[in-house]
Amino acid sequence: MIPARLAFIALETTGANPLRDRITRIDVLEAEGDRVATWSTLVNPQRSIPEFIQQVNGIRNETVVDAPPFAQVAAELADRLHGRLLIARHARFNYGFVKSEFQRLGKSFRADVLCTVRLSRKLFPAHQKHKLDSLMIRHDLATGDRCRALTDVHRLWQFWRLLQRDCGEEALAEAVRQQLERPSLPPHLDPALLDDLPESPGVYLFYGDNDALLYVGKSVNLRQRVRAHFASDLRDYKEMRLSQQVHRMHWHETVGELGALLLESRLVKECQPIHNRRLRRSSDLCTWQWVQVVPGECRLTLVSGQAADFVRSEGLFGLFANRREATETLREMAAAHQLCPIILGLERPARPGRPCFAHQVGQCRGACVGKEALGVHSARMLSALTKLKLAAWPYPGAIGIVERDELREVEEVHVVNGWRHLGSARSETGIQQILLGQSGQGRFDRDTYRLLAAHLGKGRVRVRLLSER
Template sequence: MLFERPMVFVDLETTGANAESDRITEIGIVEIDGDTIHEWSTLVNPGVTIPKFIQNLTGISDEMVANAPSFEAVAQETLKRLTGRLFVAHNARFDYGFLRNEFKRLGIKFSATALCTVKLSRKLFPQHHKHNLDAVIQRHNLPIDSRHRALADVKALMFFMRHLNDSLPLESVTEAINSIIQRPALPAHLDPAVLDDLPESCGVYMFYGTNDQLLYINKSSNIRKSIYSFFSKGIRHSNEAALAQQLQQIAHIETVSELGALLTETRLMKEHQHLHTTRTAKRNDLCTWQMEESDNGTLIPKLKYSRDLDFGGIKNLYGLFPNGKVATKALRSLADAHLLCHNLLGLETQPMGKPCKAFHSKNCLGACIGVEPIASHNARLKAALFKSQVQAWPFNGLIGVKEIAPLGARIDIHLIENWCYLGTIANINELDMQSIKHCKASFDIDVYKALSKQIGSGKLDIVYLDKITAN
């Protein structure tokens, strides 16, 4: 029977979606010990105004919580009901995160093993697409009187677990639960509590050693999953073993999207280049072909490196390559595919008027010896390079790429100019032009790849800041 283990079903109503800045307005708890069930709920005065759309969603108004106890007043009662039980909630990281933050503000350390019924539903019923509480209630015909009130929602979770207990093999349900609540084996010197606050959202995570020495940086679409995976897969390389031995602390930075995670990682990489010397070296070798016109009008590709040239502000650049060797190989392949003259492209150094080797092998139409007009060769070269042209920065100057998290829990405005990432702010009032002007950011291929296609698609919320920077 599933309920042999003490469980506590939890649902909260809150003023918003951010566990750090928003507050709890209602707590609903159902405790189960075998056949014994205890229900408890209370409104909570959050100490802040409840947004109107949250009031409309939950039915909890400012007037209703005006005379309700604060969380501090119900903290000990809440803690008593949670302690020593499997913490069960729908989207458990939300409820668990809010309670941990509320307890933390009071100097109370709270930790529990959490079971998310969203994940449980996905594991047991993978054929279904929707696993929100409304979908679960409807799919399994769970008895419920109302929605978006804490005790009513938490009862629905209890009924869901009863349904699983009655309708599915116990072994299947138990296996699914254990796979969800299983925690990775951490190094013995690391406090397991470091895993409790990890979000299941985009961002960047960092590993620190003694004296706050930064050891490792990585971006992720799911911070919690990535860190769990790091420790669950086992140590496979000597450098991972050394990292695990030195690790003393784990930190993370949440972002609205994977774009924000990439940009944040880019910033941190540049600030801590000693951690990624190989990647830094590769960035310094980044190169492209720039078309230059000779005295007789011949277009000649010249290899340019990002360390010497700002790729973002120039229009006649073609291809982005990790080093000169790769760039030359790509140009040679292009020439062979389009019967272009190797000599005019600088791939050979035959004397003027002499045919290139490609002409002898019938891979050149003879521009090197005047058989093909230079204008024709130029036109074919441009056509061959067209798809690989590096997109020049399409704005007059600085822009912001605005991202808003669900329910407005977070706003990020990423500052970009000439494919250079300059930082992230929460609102325009934070824009510090003096700092921007002195920023030494340079063209970043990762930023370019992430944004170049999206900018023309209309999918990004662009904030035009060039007028602000001109003032």
């Protein structure tokens, strides 16, 4: 069933960030059946409009100097939108600005929101473009001055009526239902929390009875991921069980995906949530170290994560949760490459000069009894280990991995030294505070190593050299 009371809304703003920028124009088209009414007002943003924004939408500083501030039009806007389904192009953008303006006045604003871009994608999946201009051209709808927001709400109204006519009420109602469908929330959670969730990267935390931490997760879109948790609770037993236990939710926004990954890994290891298993810290972390016994002959030694020099060493292979995992990996490698278990330290010889069992069954080339030179065996062993080789820290000291969100105009620097994530900061002062305390911060962690090695290896991150050793 499609809601009968609709409000098509279009805004002009001083920028793209609802937390910092302000509205400069509001246009609303109210529709109920065939009855339509429009309302439009300029808004004084009480700050200067950037020059490039003035060129884009034609609203200049002198245009709004005598316009009312949002506080003076808030009551009328709330009255016009009350009880209506909000329809807009990129609806979350428009809704985010309206909601932020009301929040600055200490007032709450909530509404169901429908995005015409998503609606068009759903109903016309064969088409590639779904922005308003593309819809106008494709569906031969009336056009006008593109910079006038009031024109946009009339275009949206035209597009809506076209959908009713060409797609049919049933198909349109189903597309609307899917977009507005709310997840099955845990009984203890406030439904308003879903509206507060940002569509940005970050980490979310679910708490249960007695404020016990149940789960830590991350996403590049917090709102979408958390909603997905509860939307699937009836189809997946684990999700259903978690959903029933959640009493409280909290989240941390990050600038980008790497920040979310690092924060999730740290919180899981520090807090040990009940439902997290994969990122738990391993207290028995170990690695194989390549040690030269004599020139041309090398052996492997298992060293603990605390004893290994992950910064300088070039001869470390593999990161293992415990000794058993390390040993099993080495056994598999020996079998695959016909290496000698005695030379690898995996088997004791029955007596001096006696071949290993693998050689007796044709799975070792005989280094244990002199049939293969130890130097040749060492070379083959090193070749087999190549895929497990750990990278030595490639910088002279601490670095900052910079993540920036151009839309929100925020930047975060992840301070890293010797594959240890020391902390993240959004200011130079914060970076220096992390560096001053780095000697007592962080410990080597294999999940963090893998994250950092992957991102640095791709060469797609901006790196700042912060200090030398």
